[in-house]
Each structure stands twice: as C-alpha cells, then as structure tokens.
Amino acid sequence: ELRLSHQWSDNDVRHKVAQMVADEVAAADVDLDIKIFGNQSLFKAREQYTPLSRGQLDMTVLPLSYAGGQQPAYNLTLMPGLVKNHDHAARLTSSPFMDELEKIMAEDDVMVLVHGYLAGGFAGKDGCATTPEQLKGKQTRAAGKAFEQMLAGAGASIASMASSEIYNAMQTGVLDAANTSSSSFVSYRIYEQVACYTPPGDYALWFMYQPLLMNKTTFEGLTQEQKDALMAASEKAQAFYLEEAKKEDGDSREVFKNAGVQIDEMTEETFKEWQAIAKETSYKDFVASTPDGQKLLDMALAVE
Amino acid sequence: MDPLLLGGLVALATVIVLFSGVSVAIGLLIVSAGFLLVFDGARSLQLMPEILFADLNNFTLLSIPMFIIMGASIASTRAGADLYEALERWLTRVPGGLVISNLGACALFAAMSGSSPATCAAIGKMGIPEMRKRGYPDGVASGSIAAGGTLGILIPPSVTMIVYGIATETSIGRLFLAGVMPGLLLVALFMAWSIFATWRSGDGKVLAYTPYSWKQKVEILPRVLPFLVIILGVLYAMYGGIATPSETAAIGALLCLLVAVAIYKLWSPKALWTVLRDSTKESVMILFIIAAAGVFSYMLSSLFITQSVAAWIADLEVNRWVLMAIINVFLLVAGFFLPPVAVILMAAPILMPIITASGFDPIWFAVILTINLEIGLITPPVGLNLYVINGIAPDIKLKTILWGSMPYVLCMVLAIVILCIFPGIATWLPSAVMGQGL
Amino acid sequence: MAGQTPGTHHARTGGNPFLRAVAGISTVSGWIAAAMIVAAVAITCQMIFIRFVLNGSTIWQTEAVVYLMIAATLIGLPYVQHLRGHVNVDLVPMALPMGARRALAFLTMAAGIAIVAVMLWYAWEFWHFAYVRGWKSDTVWGVALWKPYLALPVGLALLLLQLIADLVALVLRHDTPFGLDAT
Ligand code: NA
Ligand code: NA
Numbered sequence: 062e063l064r065l066s067h068q069w070s071d072n073d074v075r076h077k078v079a080q081m082v083a084d085e086v087a088a089a090d091v092d093l094d095i096k097i098f099g100n101q102s103l104f105k106a107r108e109q110y111t112p113l114s115r116g117q118l119d120m121t122v123l124p125l126s127y128a129g130g131q132q133p134a135y136n137l138t139l140m141p142g143l144v145k146n147h148d149h150a151a152r153l154t155s156s157p158f159m160d161e162l163e164k165i166m167a168e169d170d171v172m173v174l175v176h177g178y179l180a181g182g183f184a185g186k187d188g189c190a191t192t193p194e195q196l197k198g199k200q201t202r203a204a205g206k207a208f209e210q211m212l213a214g215a216g217a218s219i220a221s222m223a224s225s226e227i228y229n230a231m232q233t234g235v236l237d238a239a240n241t242s243s244s245s246f247v248s249y250r251i252y253e254q255v256a257c258y259t260p261p262g263d264y265a266l267w268f269m270y271q272p273l274l275m276n277k278t279t280f281e282g283l284t285q286e287q288k289d290a291l292m293a294a295s296e297k298a299q300a301f302y303l304e305e306a307k308k309e310d311g312d313s314r315e316v317f318k319n320a321g322v323q324i325d326e327m328t329e330e331t332f333k334e335w336q337a338i339a340k341e342t343s344y345k346d347f348v349a350s351t352p353d354g355q356k357l358l359d360m361a362l363a364v365e
Numbered sequence: 366m367d368p369l370l371l372g373g374l375v376a377l378a379t380v381i382v383l384f385s386g387v388s389v390a391i392g393l394l395i396v397s398a399g400f401l402l403v404f405d406g407a408r409s410l411q412l413m414p415e416i417l418f419a420d421l422n423n424f425t426l427l428s429i430p431m432f433i434i435m436g437a438s439i440a441s442t443r444a445g446a447d448l449y450e451a452l453e454r455w456l457t458r459v460p461g462g463l464v465i466s467n468l469g470a471c472a473l474f475a476a477m478s479g480s481s482p483a484t485c486a487a488i489g490k491m492g493i494p495e496m497r498k499r500g501y502p503d504g505v506a507s508g509s510i511a512a513g514g515t516l517g518i519l520i521p522p523s524v525t526m527i528v529y530g531i532a533t534e535t536s537i538g539r540l541f542l543a544g545v546m547p548g549l550l551l552v553a554l555f556m557a558w559s560i561f562a563t564w565r566s567g568d569g570k571v572l573a574y575t576p577y578s579w580k581q582k583v584e585i586l587p588r589v590l591p592f593l594v595i596i597l598g599v600l601y602a603m604y605g606g607i608a609t610p611s612e613t614a615a616i617g618a619l620l621c622l623l624v625a626v627a628i629y630k631l632w633s634p635k636a637l638w639t640v641l642r643d644s645t646k647e648s649v650m651i652l653f654i655i656a657a658a659g660v661f662s663y664m665l666s667s668l669f670i671t672q673s674v675a676a677w678i679a680d681l682e683v684n685r686w687v688l689m690a691i692i693n694v695f696l697l698v699a700g701f702f703l704p705p706v707a708v709i710l711m712a713a714p715i716l717m718p719i720i721t722a723s724g725f726d727p728i729w730f731a732v733i734l735t736i737n738l739e740i741g742l743i744t745p746p747v748g749l750n751l752y753v754i755n756g757i758a759p760d761i762k763l764k765t766i767l768w769g770s771m772p773y774v775l776c777m778v779l780a781i782v783i784l785c786i787f788p789g790i791a792t793w794l795p796s797a798v799m800g801q802g803l
Numbered sequence: 804m805a806g807q808t809p810g811t812h813h814a815r816t817g818g819n820p821f822l823r824a825v826a827g828i829s830t831v832s833g834w835i836a837a838a839m840i841v842a843a844v845a846i847t848c849q850m851i852f853i854r855f856v857l858n859g860s861t862i863w864q865t866e867a868v869v870y871l872m873i874a875a876t877l878i879g880l881p882y883v884q885h886l887r888g889h890v891n892v893d894l895v896p897m898a899l900p901m902g903a904r905r906a907l908a909f910l911t912m913a914a915g916i917a918i919v920a921v922m923l924w925y926a927w928e929f930w931h932f933a934y935v936r937g938w939k940s941d942t943v944w945g946v947a948l949w950k951p952y953l954a955l956p957v958g959l960a961l962l963l964l965q966l967i968a969d970l971v972a973l974v975l976r977h978d979t980p981f982g983l984d985a986t
Contacts, residue, residue, distance in 0.1 A: 102666045102714060107941075108419040117408045130939040130948065200854060206943050209862070219860040221942075223424075226609055229538050232799060234606030235854075253800060350945075386896040386981050387911040388889035394918050414926035414955050421873045424865050427847065430840050430872070608851045615847030641837040646888040649836065649879035653889065656876070704890055746894040 062094045063279070065120035068106035069099060073244065074305040075122045078175055078273060078298045085294030091286045095120065113276055114169040120275045122175075125162075126205060133351040134165050138270035139205040141343060142336035143361050145264055147307050150178035154270075158360040172280060174295040175273035177302040180261035180310050181242035184317075186231050189257035189325040190238035193334055199237035202227055207343035208240060208267065211335065214342035227251055240267055243313035252320035259325045260314040264332040273298070366404070368673035375400055375670060380702075389707055390650075390657035397657075397664040404668050413660055420659030421652060424611055425531050430648035431614030432479025432522045435595075435621040437644045439477060440487035441636060442629030447588040448473060449492050454577045454585055461560040462575070463499055464509050467492040468559065471513030472552045475520035476596050477621065479527070479614070480647060481705075481742050485514025485753045493758045502566045503761050504769025508743075509559050511750045511766060512773030513552075515739035518705060520548035522599070522614065524651065525705045525738060529731050532713035537610040538603065542795040543728045544735065547784060551736070554776040562772065591624045604798065651706050658710035666714070675718050685723040686785070689733075692716060693781065696734060700741025704749065708738055732791040733781055740777050743770040813886045814969055817977030825968035826885060832961050833882030839875035843868045863944040870951040877958025881965040887982050896981045905973075908980030912970045919963045926955040 065083070069075050076099050083095035098104075104112060104121075110128035112118040126139035137143065137158075144150045153159065154176035163173060181204065183190040190196055193215035201217040202224075203209045209219045217238070222230060224245045230236040231254040239251065243261060252258070261267065273295065280288065318324055348354035375396065382392045394413070401409040439445070452466035459465055470488045478484050489510040496506035518525045521541030530537035598620050603613040622640075625631040631640070665671045681688065699708045712734075720730050742750045745767065754766050784790055816822035850864035883889055896904050934949035972978035 096669070098666060102671065103663065104416075105419045105422070107422075108415065111415065112412060117412055127941060130941040130945065131936065133939075136941075198858065200858065206941060206945075209943050213860055217860075218854065218858055219862060219943075220854055221861065221865050222609065225534055225536075229536055229799075230609055233538075233604060235609060383892050384895045385907060385911050386891055386893045387915055388884075388891045390889060391915045391918065392891075394922070395914050398918055398921065410921065411925050411928070414922050414929050414959070417922070418873065418952065418955055421876055422869060424869050427843060427868055427872050430875070431844060431847075434840070434844070602851075607855050612847055612851055615844045616851065618844050619848050638837075641841070642833065645833060645837045645840060645875070645879055646883050646886055648840065649876050649883045650888050650890060652872070652876040653880060653883070702892055746892050747890065749890070 062096060063119040064096050064098060064103070065122070066098045066103040066109055066118055067122040068101045068109075069122075071099060074179075074302065074309060075271060077305070078177070078302050079120075079122050081298045081301060082175065082273065082291070082294045085297060086287075086290050089286075089290035089294070091284070091290045093283070093287045093290065110169075110171075113274060114171050116170065116276050116278055118276070119279050120174070120273065122271060122273045124269050124271045125274075126269065129206065132165050132169065133347070133354070134162060134357055136207060136347055136351070137357055137361055138162070139268075140207045140347065140361075141211045141266045141339045142332065144178060144180075144268035145332070146261070147178065147180065147303060147310075149364070150180075150268055150306075151303055153361065153364045154178070156360070156364045158357065158364060161357060161360060166274070167277060170277045171274050172277045173272045174275050174291065175299045175302060176270075177272060177299065177306060178268045178270050179242055179244070179306050180265050181240060181267040181269070182246065182261050182265065182310075182313070183238060183240045183259040183267075184246060184251055184255040184322075185238045185257045186234075186236065186254065187256055189259060189323065190240075191257075191259040191325045191327055192331050193338060196238060200235065202230070202236055202239040202241075204241045204267065205269070207339070207347065210343040210346055211339045212240075214338045215335075224249060228254060231255065242267070242269065243309045247313050247316050252317045252322050255317075255322055257323040257325055258314075258317040259327055260317070261310045262314075262326055264327040264329055265310075266327070266332065266335055368669045369677055371400075371404065371668055372665075372670040372674050375665065375668075383702065389703065390653040393654075393657040393661040393707070397660045400668060401664050405664075409664075409667060412663070416660050416663050417656045420656045423531060425527060425537065426652065426655065428522070428527050428611040428614035429479065429524050429651055430644060431618040432524055432527075433483065433647050433651075434618040434640070434644045435522075435614070436474070436478025436480055436483030436487065436517070437647075438618075438621045438625040438631070438640045439474070439595075440483050440490075441640050441643075442625050442631055443491070444588075444591065444625075444629060445470065445474060445487035446491035447585070448592060449488060449495075451585045451589045453575075454582045457575055457577050461556075461563050463496055464501060464505060464559040464563060465556050467496065468509055468513045468552055468555050471510065472516055472520060472548065473592060473596075475516040475548065477522075477592065477599070477617070478517050479522040479524040481515050481517035481739070482647070482749050482753045484517035485510060485750045486757065488513065489754060489757045493754070493761075497758075501563055502769075503765050505559055505562050505566070506769075507754050507758060507761050507766040508769025508771075508773055509555060511743045511748075511754050511770045512555055512776070514750045514753070515742045515777075516548055516551060518742075519544045519551065519732070519735050519739060521545065522610075522617070523735070525709055525735055526731060527611070528655065528706050528709050529713065529734065532710055533717050533727055533731075535727050535731065536799070539728055539795040539799055540731050541603070541610065542798055543732050543791045545794055546790050547732050547736065547780065550783065550790060551777065551780050554780060555773055558772050558776055591628050595620050595624060651704075654704060654707050655710060658707050662711060662714055665711075671714050675715050678715075678719050679722055685725070688719070688723055689725065689785065692719075693733065693737060696737040697740060700738050701744050702747055703741070704747060705735075705738035705741065708741070709734065726788065726792055728795060729784070729788045729791045733784060736777050736781050736784075740774050743774065814884075814965075814972060814982075815978045816972065817975065819972070819975060819977060822968050822972055822977060825964055828961065829881040829885040829965050832878050832880075833885070836875040836879030836882060839871045839878070843871040843875070846871070862942075866940060866942055866944055866946065870946070870954075873951060874954035874958075877954040878961065880958050881961040884962060884965045884969070891981075893981050893983065897983060901980075904980045904983070908973055909970075912966065912973065916963065916966045916970065919959055919966060923956060923959040923963055926959050930956050 197216035449470035
C-alpha cells in the first residue's frame, strides 16, 4: 500500500490526476493500492516534501517550488517569464533542463511520475493589473517569491497572505491587486471583487510546476510489474493533466467574463517588459543564491 | 484492523488517558504516539515534532494571544466595574437592573475579548459581590456571570471562531459577524431567565429600582468611552480595509494595553507583568493543545479513521435534522470534558464533509458549534468558567454555582433550537456586510 | 474537580535546590515567551503601519511573527507547566484515596516524561537535519530554518526538565499528587 498526500479538494484537477493514477494502477491488478489523503488531511501543504524525501510519505502532488528553500534550483519552477504557455510548458518538461532538475530531486531520493504545469493570472480591484505601469504603487499579493521580487522591482507594494484571504482583503481594500492560479481565482470567487482580470492566454507570466512525485527508494522496491503499471498510469495521467490545465485557464476566463469583469490580454510586448524586470530582480537573485544557477537558468531559457 | 473499530479503540483510549489527570495536550500526544507506534510503525513517531511545528506554523493563530491580551489587560483594571455601573445607572428603571447590567457588561466585554474566562473574570470580580450585597440569590449572581462570560467566544472577536476558520478554511471575518446576532439572542434569553429567577426567589425589593440622579448618570459616561474607542477601533480596522482579522488582533491588543496604561494607570511593572503572565499562560495552554490536537488528527487520518468515520456517518441515511441532533449531542458530550479549542480541532475534519454534504451552511454551523462549546464551559468536569467564578467568589459553594448555571445551559439549548428554526439569525449579518460570497 | 486552577497556584519546591533551580529556569522561559508575544504584537502593528500608512512592501513581518509565536509557545511550555496552567481533567484523581492517587500521579508523570523525551529526541534529529542541509524558508526573506526550528528541541528540553522536577517533587513529597491537597 502506498500513501499519497496532497492539499486539494476532491474536485481539483490535481486530485483527479492522483485519483487517475490510483485507479489505473488498481485496474492493472498488480497488488498495489494507492491511498489518497487529500485536503491536507495528512500533512500541511508546505510540509510534504521533507517526509517524502525521508520515505515517511510515498507520493505527493506538490508545487515543487514549495521546497525551494531546501533545493534552491526548484525556484526555477515558479519563475516569471520562463514559460509562455502550456505547449511551451510541455516542451520544457521533456527538455535537458528538466533532466537536470530530476537529478537534483534524485539527491533527495525523490522522482517524478507525472509532469505538469498550472497557470495563473492577475486581477485588479479598480483597474487592470497587466502591465508594470499599472501595478506601480499597488498593494499586491503575489504567489511565490520570484513574483514578489519582480513586482517589487516594478514598484508594486507586496503584501503576503494566503490565497484564501484574497477575497476579504480585496473587499476591505487591504489589497489592490492579486496574482494566483486560475483555479484559485475561480474557487475563491475573486470575480466578485475585481474590475479587471488578466487570464493566462497566448502569453502568461505565472506558471507553476506541480508534479506528482514519489519516493525513489520506495519505487525501486516495487516489482517490475508494479513499476510498469505505475509508469503506464502516470503517462496517461500526464496527458489528462495537460488538457485539464488548458481547460482551467479557459474556464476562469469564462467565469470572470460572465461575472461582468473586464478581460485584459497579456501581449508579447508586455510579457517582454515583465521579463526584462525579472532579469534584473528575480533572475539575478536566483543566480546569486543557487549553485550552478546561471547554467540552469540558461538551460530553461534555451527551450523553444 | 477495520478503521471504524480502530476509531472506537482510539476513543476509548483517549477517554481513559484524559481521565487519568494528565494534561489534555500531553494526553493527546500519548494516545497519538501509542497508536502510531502500534499501527503505523516508528516512521510516523519520528514525524511528531515536525507536525507539532507545522500546526503552529500559521499566521492566523497569532490572533489568539492577541485577543487574549485584549481581554486580560482590560480585565486587570476596574474597567469591568465601570462598565456595569454605567449600565446600571442607565437601566435603573428596568426590573432586575443590576443583573441585566452585568449581563450587558459581559456582552460588551465579550466584544473586546476573544476568550471566555477573561470575560467572566473581568465582569465577575466586582459584579458578583455587588449583586450578592443587594440581595440577588447566589445562584443567579454566579450563574449569570458564568453564563455571560461564555459569550466571550460567541460575540466577536473569538478564539474558537479563529480556530474553526483555520480548520475549515472559512472566512474569519464572516464567522465573527455570524456570532453577533446569536450572541444578542443569548443575552436576551439570559436576562429573561435572570429576572424570572430573581422574582421567583421572592425577594421583590431586589427588583425595585435604585434611584440615580441625572448627574450620576452623565458623570459615569466618560468611563465607558475607552470601551467604545477600542471596540470601534477594532471594528474599523477589521472591516474598514486596514488589516485582515488576524492582524487586527494586534491593533486591538495594543489599543487595550495603551488604554489600560494611560486611562486606568496600569503602569507598575508588576501589574503589567501580571497581565502578560496571565495572557502567556492562557495562550501557551491553548496553542499547545492546538499543536497536540494536530498530532492527534494526523494519527486519526493516517490510520484512515477520520475518513472512515466520516463516510460511515454520511452513509447513515438519516434525516439531516436527526443527523444535526446527533452531532449536537456528540459536541455537547465532548464539550463536557474537553476545552473548546480541542473539540473544534478534533471534530472539524470529521464533521465538515458531513455538514456540507447534508446542505448545512458551515458559517451557521460554526455558531451552533460555539454555543455547544459555551455549554461545556459551565458544565463539569472541565468547565473553565466555573473555576474562574470559584476563584472570584470562593465562599459560594461550587454546587451553588453549578445549579445556578444549569438554567443558563437550558437557555443555550433553546438558542440552538431557535437557530435551527431560524438560521438567518446567524447568516444574515455576514451576508449583508460581506455579500453572499464564500 | 479542578481543571485549570485559577490564581497563582504553581509547583512547590520545598526549598530543594534542584527544584528551585528548575523553577528559576522555567520562570525565565516564561519571561522570554512573554517578550516574544509582545514583540509579535509590535511587529504586526509595524507591518500594518508600513502597508496602510506608507503603502510600502511588507516582506519579512508575517513570517517573523509566526516564528515568534511558535517559539513563544514552545519556550513557554515549561513555565505554564510550572504554573500548573496546562488544563487537565482531575475528576478521577480527586475521587481516589491518597495512595492510589499517588500511584496514578507517578504513572501519568512517567508517561508524560516518556513522550516528551521521545519527541525531544526526534525534534533534535529534525533540527539537525535542517541545519546540516542548510534549509531555508521559501520566501524572499529566506531565513535559515534551523533558527526557528531550534525552538522545538529547546522548548521540549525545558519542558522535560520541568516535568522531571515535578516528578522529583512528588517523590520527595514536596508537592502533592496532581497538586491536589488532601481532602
Ligand atoms: Na469575544
Ligand atoms: Na465542561
């Protein structure tokens, strides 16, 4: 029996990915049972990587950047401007850059079963929050350290809080703008509080790598049949994950539009503008604080 | 082993361990460690400190000591006495004005304090001796304050609402607002019973009014001002866009400390240390239970007990109101033995999926849960407010306090029934202020 | 029937030097915990000021406040134990005759000491792990995690010390079982 922990509810795509792997493996009839503990019922969201790497937990679906404090290289998996859209993200997951990351994971006895990126956007309370100019001087909540650095570089003020607090903070005026994932924008009903939404489209800044991970030693202890079943299930789940990720962005766009929120698109020009700021802020800090940082960054940027 | 059977074993072991007299937090750790070791192996035992840390690693928890400091600093001054005196001078023509004033003062104080024992102590210190002096029966004097004190966790701010909000990811701002009208409903019920009980005790002149001149009425008003400043300041910070509810607690704590020092001259280091010591003591006690309950619920979840019990209850196929009644009895019994925070943390993961699946509003349920836990505060064996009263008025027999409190327990049960019939009493205000939303 | 005893009841030392030393250490821990809570209030107010009045960025405050609260809780444990502030259900001990009550007190104290000792061991191991691997928090502030994690072994060690002192006080009959007076 394997134990899989994650932080999401049953209708979240990341739960569905985990469930799919569990179901497929069960159907393969190889005497392998995956028990899913969702909703942080076993470990808190940010406390899953350590038990995974120590073999106290077998599997998890996790934003890898949560462990960026343990392996600074992981910070590249939530870095503004590295991923343009979902197809680009899919190419990134099968690139030499990802091979490098997997080597680092292997040092912690961790391996990837299912690759996947989810995207997110920006929303502004009184107006659009798309360009650096628009975010200047705004109290902004950003998801992730690198985004906070980039936004601060653009002159925004950073307020840190959980995504569950965005709604109230927007309503009372503590926040002017927020950045989070498409699904959080919808599930926390942020559309009731904002005037303008910048969903991920042809261009988006915010992509977060959220793979299904497994403890490597545990995996190696399985029989060949079990390994094969697990890998086959994972491959199927990965295709599903990509489709659902795209769909989520589209859904968030629809929901906000139907709620009467203005939809603003991120253009290539704005994307480049942000990337230029990121180069001076988040990229710079990443390279300075990560062994082989420049090499890894170049490898990621090299993916067409 | 079947998880349901295992769950029964855990329940039995928990009751035995907690009744052995060990402190609640350490008892929870002992039970968790025992079951993890036997059914999950040493690897889970190894995780206990990590889980302990993770459960405290939450910004929202910060508001617990802050709201406790608010209550403790004001409670250490004569502000509580000022409050009920002012109310009494103005309510003098109302029969039973003094007990009414004390209950009103409890409600107002509850709007500044997040914890119940603090509310109880603040008003009771002067209120109980005064009521007894004027001939109110001991049971009414002590019972009304014990019950009035429980309002501390229903009328916002509230430590238990914060814990509920964290455990269920519900908006704390909404939860706070949901407690306001049920709180007022309870105050009204408490007042009604107090007047009736006093009248029944046959000493009619207690209910007659003491005359106060207009001069006396006006001159006490400035002494109530600090309360209004604090309450309005906190409300403005919370709903006016200055800070999130958890941050607001710090503003409240600072305001209360400042008021206590500047207006009530609480500036001797010894007096300040007493405030800090009491706040630290209560906060650490609650936070340790929170952390230990986190380890306990890890154990329940790891052994698949939480999930199995929730699925079992969901499959019961009983009428949703029968289900609600069962849940209430369960909460009531748990509340008899455990402090409110521990009950919430252990019950929330099991109950939440059931509550939402049967179509109950989690915000409304928070109020029902809180009133249940208020009952636990004035019932043995662990009734924190009873001990506070016992400390304030040692010459009233614990038995008298207990019997005096019983009718107020019935008031709370009545309030739960009323809330089940008219859920809008809890849900209307949060919707009106913050929109339908989450 | 007592539960959390109000007032200023606390562990009795009977003038024993070891017990007095531990009482002293626990009291200092209490001061440190209280100071940390006050610091958390101050930092939170500073954060609100920066954000609301100056419209500035607040990077490190929430994290610092959380770590202070965790440390205050853990470091405060021995003090609250010393003050007998950890709530318990002592219906059964009260109902027991003195001999049985004493035996039960030994049993619960030994169990408490055992669990805290086990947790202390793993807490130390966890802290050491974070220290050797150089873990940092995944925020802009990026604190070295061994610093906040240090509160775990330190707090548990201090609690263990106070629990042992309580057991010694019981053995030497300086304190009564469960702090209850003979009835
Ligand atoms: Na309150
Ligand atoms: Na009780």
